[in-house]
Amino acid sequence: MSFQSDDYTIAKNDLLEKIKLQEINLPLKNSACSSQLFLHPQPTNKVCIFFHGFTAAPYQFKPLAEVLFNCGYNVLIPLLPGHGIAGNWNSRNPPPLPTQPEPYQDFAHRWLQIAQNFGDQVIIGGLSGGGALAAWLALEYAQEIHKVLLFSPYLSSSNNILDLFVQILPFYISWGHRNNSPNFGYQGFRMPGLEVFADLGQYVLKQAQNRKLPSMFIISSESDKSIDSKELVSLFESSLMYQQKSWFFYFDKFFQVPHTMMTKAEGNRYQDLLITIVKAYIESDVSWRDLLRIGDLILEGKRFEVAIKELKLLNRVSPDLAVLLAVINKEVLV
Structure with a gap:
């Protein structure tokens, strides 16, 4: 453990106050966009960091975080750069999402360093674009990470035409009315903002063929048509070459688990099953x-x-x- 108990308490209070002030000054779109920090009074053996999906917010990982916190883990769910900011965002005034990878990469590394003050072993994870970011962090800082959870990581689109648009056109895309999503995050984005995650994903896929990754668990769904399942299998197989404790799981079509799989509010009726599967991986060593x-x-x-x-x-x-x-x-x- 990096800190003694007194130092831990100081670090905890400092972090909570710093994040509170930062997000007041943004300001936030709504309370669901605020960073979620679940920190015990005393240091814990394991600490988790979760990166939410593109244009979404930390609310996506709150159900999982609450369960893990009750199991004795510290859990950090920071708001990604450029996300969750209040404003009248539209095609003429798009949300201020980064269009280069560096803001995300610096952010992820900084939170890895923060997490090391709150637990002996760091577990990282992410959904969709956040999954691509978590995979990049695991690749670049493998020795500092205990385990990785990738929930339908966005390594590229399953649609080759969309991939082409992402690369060459600055279109503004509106999510429109999404039955599976509460109105918490942004309702639209410009394509270059999404391209950042596709680039990170392709970098990870290429580098993972020759570099050791931490133990990782890739979770996807047969009902999810927004990602390329073959690329997830490829990443898993690359990981297995150097790390035998990686796992792979996909929900059968029967479950109808959507890409936004982390919460019931976003369409996953089997949220509790997902959480149980995550616990099985985190708490096993096989x-x-x-x-x-x-x-x-x-x-x-x-x-x-x-x-x-x-x-x-x-x-x-x-x-x-x-x-x-x-x-x-x-x-x-x-």
């Missing part, structure tokens, strides 16, 4: 091969408890892993 071996024994008819005992993994897996194995696509296990 390789992908071990996970498949457990699954094989379960397919043979053995109970989860019997399988992990037989494989001598009793003290290395979370009880929540039984839930993940119950809903994972059986083709993965076979």
Whole structure:
């Protein structure tokens, strides 16, 4: 732990006050856009940082953060640069989203340094564009990160035509009426703002082929048509070459989990299932091969408890892993 108890309390209070003043001065679009900082009175073993999605805000990770906080983790969900700012934003006056990667990269690194003051082991994660940013941070600072959670990371669009537009046209895109989204974040953006994350994603995909990443868990959904699932598999396979404790999971179409998968408010009726799966990964210490071996024994008819005992993994897996194995696509296990 970087700090003793007294130093921790000072650092905690300083951070809370600093973020409060920064966001008052923006000002924020609404309270859902404020950074969410879940900090215990005493230092914790693990601390999590989560980066929300493009044009969204920290509210996306609040349900997960509340559960992890109650499990003893410190959790930081900072507001991304240029996001959540009050204003009359439209095509003539677009929101002030960065169009270069440096503001995001500096921001992510700064929050990694902040997190190191609040826990021994740092777990990072992100949704969509925030997932691309988390993947970049994991690649560049692998030795400082314990585990990575990537929720439908936006590495590029699944639509080649959209990718072309993102690269060459400064169009303003309106989300329009989205049934799966509360009106918390921005309702539109200019294409160059999205291109930043596609560039980060492509950089990660290329570099991950030859560089070791921390243990990562990639979670996606068959119902999500906004990302290229083949690229997620490619990133997972690259990670496995150097890190055997990476996992991969996708929700079957049956669950109809949308790209905005973190909350019930944004369309995921199985929010609690997602949180349980995340806990299974965070609180387990087994390789992908071990996970498949457990699954094989379960397919043979053995109970989860019997399988992990037989494989001598009793003290290395979370009880929540039984839930993940119950809903994972059986083709993965076979």
